[in-house]
Amino acid sequence: MGKKFTHLSMMACNQLVAVSHYTASIIPAWIRKSKNISIIPNGIDCQRMDRKLTESVPLNLQGSPILLTVGGVTPRKGQHRVIRALPEIIRSYPQACYHIVGLPIYQKQFEELAIQCGVQEHIVFHGVCPTWEKLTEYYKAADLFMLLSENQKNGDVEGFGIVALEAGFFSLPVIGATGCGIDDAIDDGRSGILVNGDNATEICNAMTKILADKSSFKQRSKVWAEQHDWNIVIEDFIRILPPTKA
Known part of the structure; x- marks a missing residue:
């Protein structure tokens, strides 16, 4: 049940972010085909x-x-x-x-x-x-x-x-x-x-x-x-966010 809920949540998202290529690879193929997946690694403080x-x-x-x-x-x-x-x-x-x-x-x-x-x-x-x-x-x-x-x-x-x-x-x-x-x-x-x-x-x-x-x-x-400081990694998230409306 939990996995099904997770998959439905992914389908409801406009943008998916995986923390590694491996993590992206284990997302079901039917989701990967229909969603844009960005890979942004975890960061450290x-x-x-x-x-x-x-x-x-x-x-x-x-x-x-x-x-x-x-x-x-x-x-x-x-x-x-x-x-x-x-x-x-x-x-x-x-x-x-x-x-x-x-x-x-x-x-x-x-x-x-x-x-x-x-x-x-x-x-x-x-x-x-x-x-x-x-x-x-x-x-x-x-x-x-x-x-x-x-x-x-x-x-x-x-x-x-x-x-x-x-x-x-x-x-x-x-x-x-x-x-x-x-x-x-x-x-x-x-x-x-x-x-x-x-x-x-x-x-x-x-x-x-x-x-x-x-x-x-x-x-x-x-x-x-x-190179994985959050101050650097966060810029990758900002780049994939849709532009804010004035």
């Missing part, structure tokens, strides 16, 4: 985050490199994919540690997966981050942001991935999964690298490429994020 950047200091997190994911601990956010890739990652980076920040919905299941993979000593679950200032400290302490989101059969998908921009604002390169909205949230090869989220070799190779040119990736991550 750079001014707000800049204040948090100056107010915080990095945490002393274990690991080298330090891998980080921020978001609800669920299959959609893909923490389990990172865990499955850890055995190969650890072969190249024996001191690597994966830090997971977010609502621990599937934490027990993912802890069991870590034990099965033999990587439980390389994972730390931090739970929910209480404040923006604290979250900033995690971003500043990490070396790589992991966002291997996985589309779910029940329709729970990653439409864009704002957290990739937030990480980038703090000069944190992102390794993201292809096949979802993250394709548009990462400047592939510059702010981060897109990979097959189920391919541990691709993930490990992406890590190596970024860490070998870390300063350039950090700089480009910041630039990419700043």
Whole structure:
């Protein structure tokens, strides 16, 4: 019933806006044929985050490199994919540690997966981050942001991935999964690298490429994020709005 209502609402609109090419692609074909769809990415509040950047200091997190994911601990956010890739990652980076920040919905299941993979000593679950200032400290302490989101059969998908921009604002390169909205949230090869989220070799190779040119990736991550400031993104919305009547 909810999906039907959503589709009827779309048909009643004069203009549709999707936050990514992927999101646009999952709109039913019969709607796409009859409606003009613009693609405008989500934005971030750079001014707000800049204040948090100056107010915080990095945490002393274990690991080298330090891998980080921020978001609800669920299959959609893909923490389990990172865990499955850890055995190969650890072969190249024996001191690597994966830090997971977010609502621990599937934490027990993912802890069991870590034990099965033999990587439980390389994972730390931090739970929910209480404040923006604290979250900033995690971003500043990490070396790589992991966002291997996985589309779910029940329709729970990653439409864009704002957290990739937030990480980038703090000069944190992102390794993201292809096949979802993250394709548009990462400047592939510059702010981060897109990979097959189920391919541990691709993930490990992406890590190596970024860490070998870390300063350039950090700089480009910041630039990419700043290009998505709401003050810039809002101009795209203004351009598609009909002219106001005098």
